[in-house]
Amino acid sequence: MSPKTLYDKIWDAHLAHEADDGTCLLYIDRHLVHEVTSPQAFEGLRMTGRTVHAPDKTIAVPDHNVPTTLDRANAETMTEDSRIQVAALDKNAKDFGIHYYPVSDVRQGIVHIVGPEQGWTLPGMTVVCGDSHTATHGAFGALAHGIGTSEVEHVLATQTLIQKKSKNMKVEITGKLRPGVTAKDITMSVIGVTGTAGGTGYVIEYCGEAIRDLSMEGRMTVCNMAIEGGARAGLIAPDEKTFAYCQGRPHAPKGAQWEAALAWWKTLYSDDDAHWDKVVTLKGEDIAPSVTWGTSPEDVLPITANVPAASDFNGGKVGAAQRSLDYMGLTPGTPLSDIAIDTVFIGSCTNGRIEDLRAAAAILKGKKIAVKRAMVVPGSGLVRAQAEEEGLADIFKEAGFEWRLAGCSMCLAMNPDQLAPGERCAATSNRNFEGRQGRGGRTHLMSPAMAAAAAITGKLTDVREMM
């Protein structure tokens, strides 16, 4: 048998049909659904009198539009559009009999946090969702990627997806990370090297000692941003940490089924002599705590660097860099650590898990914030409950953070948590596009520990100075 990558293995195991031109039909194991990209898909089913083919493999949760304030049961705080989308999901989940975690359920949260938490996401699966950050689930060695609304309808109706195979890309992070350097710094640094188009046409497998050393939470952070590097999906081969994370989760297999699953999962790795179409290698020790300065995730630098000038870039990027600098209101040559910020946002499917909250709380313990506002938005109700149990919520509140309910929140301006024009935010999310957190808002992406450090000093800060 010819050697295969992990991606090849999962692909082959799910291939239902291959046409002469290479167009394939893949079987889908898990379909995650949120309120933004599903209303027309369910409407399409209704109009053609179809049902959901595999309701037991279809999981829905509202996340993007939901307010995160404690009074959110009072829908007054929602816009009309938001209310309509959430109400549609409530109705569709009920009408079509799929698994559902409504706003009132403690398990509600960001779809990419709820899936793994509930044991829906497992190694070797194909996982899709009408959402680009479905890449997150690749941390389990699942082939997971975003799909469009018409594809959501196709998967609902058939539990299959039409796909063309991507190429194989290996991103290896060798050796150990230095203190203060996290999964977020890895994934941002990779995009700094490859650019936002470097992964286009590829499925990335992240590997190497620094990746193996990461917790499952950290691995999810890394895979979450594969899409920002242009890749179709990001993957990490499952290992003992993956199996331990999955075992005992509500929807993970049990007993003999667990043993059978485990036997298959243990075959899920890239063979030694598998073919890679592209390879990128970074040394773990070279990665620094990083922040973005511009309006693309590739605009990333170590916190010790200065704001670049447009002339530092070549060709096509000069104009984009100038536009970014203007939008961000930054002067070339300014040390990044001199940039004052107004707001801190800790949350999102990139960094809204318990380990992220622990990392931020460790920096904040006994300190007070020096910014106008700061909020922690746990990625799910269960993350929130655990953080309360561990005393993290008290640390945040005593520091001056707002302690919110779960949702996408200020990751994107689809709910009441938004930046005002010109407001500058240290954010743990994954996109720093113009207007992403609110019209005219300015986003600097970083790790939870770095965001906590920024909250204390009121400016972008090297977390290593606080450790």
Ligand SMILES: CC(C)[C@H](C(=O)O)[C@@H](O)C(=O)O
């Ligand atoms: C709203 C949704 C379709 C979108 C996505 O696909 O990623 C959102 O989650 C985002 O992060 O921009």
Ligand code: SF4
């Ligand atoms: S938290 Fe942000 S990136 Fe993640 S699904 Fe929600 S809006 Fe998209």
